[in-house]
Amino acid sequence: MYRLHNKAFEILREEVEICSSNDKEGKQKRLIALKRLQQMRLLPGRRAKLNELRDAVVDVFPIFSETVLKEAAKANRKPSIFRKFKYLAIGLTGAAGAIVILNLPHPSIRWFVAKTAPILLVPSYMNMDFHYWGARNSVQEAQSLLKSANNFSDIKQVEDKIAEAEQHLSHIPIWFLGYYPEVYCQNFSCSWNFSFDEFENIRTELIHIETTTIREKQAFVPLVExxxxxxxxxxxxxxxxxxxxxxxxxxxxQAAIATIAEVPSGTLAKKKAETQLKAYKRYYEQVAQKK
Structure with missing residues (x-):
């Protein structure tokens, strides 16, 4: 580290040129001032402060601008740790922004990066991996809930899981499936191939569950009513x-009993209806005989 930074030297040099005249005396004064500044520029040590910069020129140029001296002193300061962090933050932000752009869900960008610098697509693969397993887990939970459902509220929970699975699937770019991320899978354990078939299998299962759930829900509506x-x-x-x-x-x-009897067979609603229907009919027959 030298006593006078190049930037500060240039600021002072310009003011020296302004203050000095082109006659013999002016040139001599200019030479003296610049020689002092040049020596300070080449001398190792702590950075010169405002008063030291002033002492180097004001005896030669009494009219030397105080504003310029302060500007040079500011430029001559050693960069603070906060300033370094500022530049580091700017650099990291710029790098992060570039990665975000490269991971945008646009085929032209994504395919080009996948072929030239696949490591930059790690965020995209992590996102796809997360949503694939999110969809897979939601489908499995929906299947489990549907099998163990006992009432209408359980069917509503199945619907919630279906919505979760659909949300996850919507975040998987179908057009990018089929490109196996070798770089990503070398560093992370990949238990699926990022293939369209795997995506379709989940969606097929989801459609089947959704169809069954709709049928169950439609069966429950007349039963509850x-x-x-x-x-x-x-x-x-x-x-x-x-x-x-x-x-x-x-x-x-009697009308209510007839409606319950017509609940579609093979549904959870029908199973519940059958257990209630016997009791309903028995009570109806008792009161009907008394009328």
Whole structure:
């Protein structure tokens, strides 16, 4: 490290040129000032401060600009650690920005980088890997919930898992599947091939679960409505005071039982309906005989 930085020297040199005249005396003064600054420029040691820079020129040029001296002193300061961190941060930000651009989901960019510098696509592969396994896990959880479902709220949970899986799949660029990331998989354990077939297998499973869930949900809707109608009719029957009121309640009860009996077979709703239907019919037959 030298006492006078090149940038500070240039700032002072320009002011020396301005202050000095072109006559013999002016040239001599200019030579003296520049010689002092040049010596300071070549002398190792701590950076010269404002008062030292001033002493080097003001005896030769009393009108030397104080503003220029302060500017030179500022330029001559040793870069602080915060300043270094600033430049480092700017550099890292620039590098991160470049990587983000290279990982944009555009075929022309992604394919070019994949062929020339695949290591730069590690963020993309990590993202694809994350969403692939996110979709896979959500599908498996949806299957498990569907098999063990006991009521309508369980079906709603299956729907939530389906939505999660679809969200994950939407983040996987289909057009980029089929390019096996060798560099990424050499450093990270890849248990799938980033292939279109694997993507399609998950989507096929998801469609099957979604279809089954829709069927189950559609079966539950009339069942729940019929159950509510049956309970309402039963309540009305218990408070009925006239024969007509009792008959209307019994008719409503009969209609609810008929709706429950028509719940599609092979569904969870049908299984629940069958266990309730016997009790509903038995009670209906008892009250129907009394009317």
């Amino acid at each position: 019929a159950q509510q109608a049956y309970r309402g009719a039963k309540r009305k029957l218990s408070i009925a005071k006239t024969k007509k009121q009792k008959q209307l309640a019994i008719v409503s009860m």
